[in-house]
Amino acid sequence: MSYISLSEKDKKEMLERAGAASMEDLFGSLPGEIRLHRRLDLPEGLSEPELLARLEEIAGKSTYGRCLSFLGAGAYRHVIPTAVEALSSRGEFLSPYTPYQPEVSQGTLQVIFEFQTLICQLTGMDIANASLYDGASAAAEATLMANRLNGRTRLLLPRSLHPHYRRTIETYTRNTNLELVEVAYGAGGGLDLRDLESKLDDRTAAVLCQIPNYFGVVEDFKAAADLAHGRRALAVAVVAEAVSLGILEAPGRLGADIVTGEGQSFGLPLGFGGPYLGFMGCGRDFLRQLPGRISGLTVDLEGRRGFVLTLSTREQHIRREKATSNICTNQAWCALRATIFLETMGHDGLRELAGRNIHKARYALETLAEVPGVEPRFSGRVFNEFVLQLPENWAAVDTGLRGKDILAGVELERDFPELKDCVLVSVTEMHTKEDIDRLASSLREALR
């Protein structure tokens, strides 16, 4: 099955028109020495029922679905309204190209314009782009952007930043003159502001601060931003759990110059890590350095409103090696899903959803902290994740819980050796009271 639409008669007549004696003839310009003189060694093609059976068999080997899971750490299970699935699967949204021809792409362009608006409203920034790959690469793009904006070369990264984000930033900045400096976290789990102050200097391009941070703690972003601004460095907010924007103060109102993050929580399935949705917003003054596509408003020949991709002189297809970024294909369809999600949730729904996450996480934290020997590792206020310190070997406890297909959270020691026997627990609106109580009783049992 190859999804071709030609009959044998078509093929014959078209070969004639093309002036070729055979299919083989069409490839006459290829030298024989590099031709493949055998069939590719691949399994025989499958019919649709065979394909589905084969893939169901493979997918069936992922038994995650039977788990009671409290895994988060940058990938969250949230409610997805039916409308998101139904509308985003329309062929007119799935199968168009990038809207370079605006007259036949007004649907996609208006969706992007609405997405940009929603991101601006949530982050408190003036402008936003059409999307980036994911939260980690978006954070990396933000560091490069900060350097372009002020020419400075030191980047302060909190130790409480998502480890994948940190490593992605390391990869993206390796072949530049940028220097990465780590800022410690304090007893509350938030940025150690004294450490931040001592490391800030006049070479500092930007301070990154994740809110809520990797440990779930709601950082005092304003304090960090004020310190950064005191040295004329930029304050960059990184949001890995975008639902938090529904209730926590917009980073833009706390002094952020650039806000970047991961939009997976807005209507995208866990999907074993992707595709997700990077987003970025900034102040209007920084427009020329903002990477990625942007949809803008204009008028047509008859004066009617329409949308076009604009300011493309920042982009690779015009500027080539002088572009603000090499990004071309982005995550447009994921941004569409986020737009449908956010408009369906609406103002009141999103606030309620965000509040619900705080309530549930708080209930979970209190319930779990009652288990003898279990302590919250940090004292800071959390959004929907928190770190628990266990009294003994985490591996043994985890094995006990896994026997019941319970995944209590992400083990932290591998990325943070100082957090031995600590686990990052994520609780969303999807967890019922019963789920949380079951985790507590199982933990109690495992520790007995």
Next chain:
Amino acid sequence: MNREPLIFEVSEKGKRAFRLPKLDIPRRKDSLEGYPLREEIEGFPHVSEVEVVRHFTRLSQLNYAVDLGFYPLGSCTMKYNPRVNERAAALPGFSAVHPLAPEEYIQGCLEAVKRTEELLCEITGMDAFTLQPAAGAQGELVGMMLIRARLTDRGDPRRIVLIPDSAHGTNPSSAHLCGYGVQEIKSDGSGRVDLADLDRAMTPEVAALMLTNPNTLGVFETDIKKIAGLVHSRGGFLYMDGANMNALCGICRPGDMEVDVIHLNLHKTFSTPHGGGGPGAGPVGVREELAPYLPGPVVARRDGRLILVEDLPRSIGRVRSFYGNFLVVVKALAYILTLGAEGLREMSEVAVLNANYIRRSLEGIYHLKYQTPTLHECVFSDKLQKEHGVTNLDIAKRLIDYGVHPPTMSFPLIVPGALMIEPTETEPRRELDIFIEAMKAIAREAEENPEILKSAPHVSYVRRLNETAAARNPVLRWTRDLKEPSAG
């Protein structure tokens, strides 16, 4: 036709489209105390479910799409996106799996990754693949980083990357992002890399040659072995942009052409939907020498199980979170399994047949700068129509009136006024003929009535849009004071 408002313009406080279940834990008054809370989300919409559904359904109808018709975008490979692939990606064992779950719970996902890597290795003749890059451009960046890391280990990362003048704009941009200077290589009279120019440019400062093959003219670089030999003999690497791999599957393999690194675009060759600009996936394949540098973690087999290996001392590191655009990978896997070896070869054969059918049908009517045989695409120009003051943009916009999406025009830069046409293998002959007839009709109109082209399109939801005004006075978001301009 009614104009579809922005959602913000129909919003009214008190309306809702979604409700959460009742809170099943005791609500505590003080539980939000001490948080930096926002009063409201200024301007955020309040609408009903009907309004949301109609809004997006109407917006969808303002789009052209592969599901609606022919999309002759050169180098973009806008082929049909099989519906069964979407169903495959929605299987809960793929779509509802957390990326950080322990290995015992994610065997199916790891198998999909491993299997896809193996299939891509066989199709391209490369030794190892990473599926982490989220798009072609990120694949290019990873490829450049791999080369740089290897050269650094050899003692000198070098300074320059060579890129032919026919290349896509992401190539120089990606090389630059990796810290390399870019030097352009000229094309010869046949549209291929000028070997003499390459010979001169290929100094010990050169890290790599980035080559698209077949190139953006649709022309196969027949001297590829000589080119590879030249680059290798001077210590450089040969990078192949696999954007045009749709011409070659089952015909020849980059690995057999001594390519060192290649990126593929799963959203081109392997049928995953473009989604209005993404998500794509840009897997990178390498020869053995570069495999230790691939981004991690990598999937490996151990004792009959699949595991994630994180400890990779020579890896360039991560380029994003988790493991890439996994569900896009699943769609490509479904496609490769459906086609098999025979299907993939037929895919490339018919893609080349369709392109040559169009080329022969329009030759003489539109100017063809290079007479060299072409594979999956052909590049005409507006040279003949320019005599009547008509540009490629006018031709493109007029095509919209005929119900067809315009071809690619922004490159290759070596063909001024380019009309780059790639039909792909999935188009029915009837659709190709509609396009050919439309192009012929437009050529006639260019001679007889050029004004109708200059003011095209005439029948779309909006007429030609003022892009200059959009850039001069950027309005990039809705605000309360935004007024809809009155219809003219």
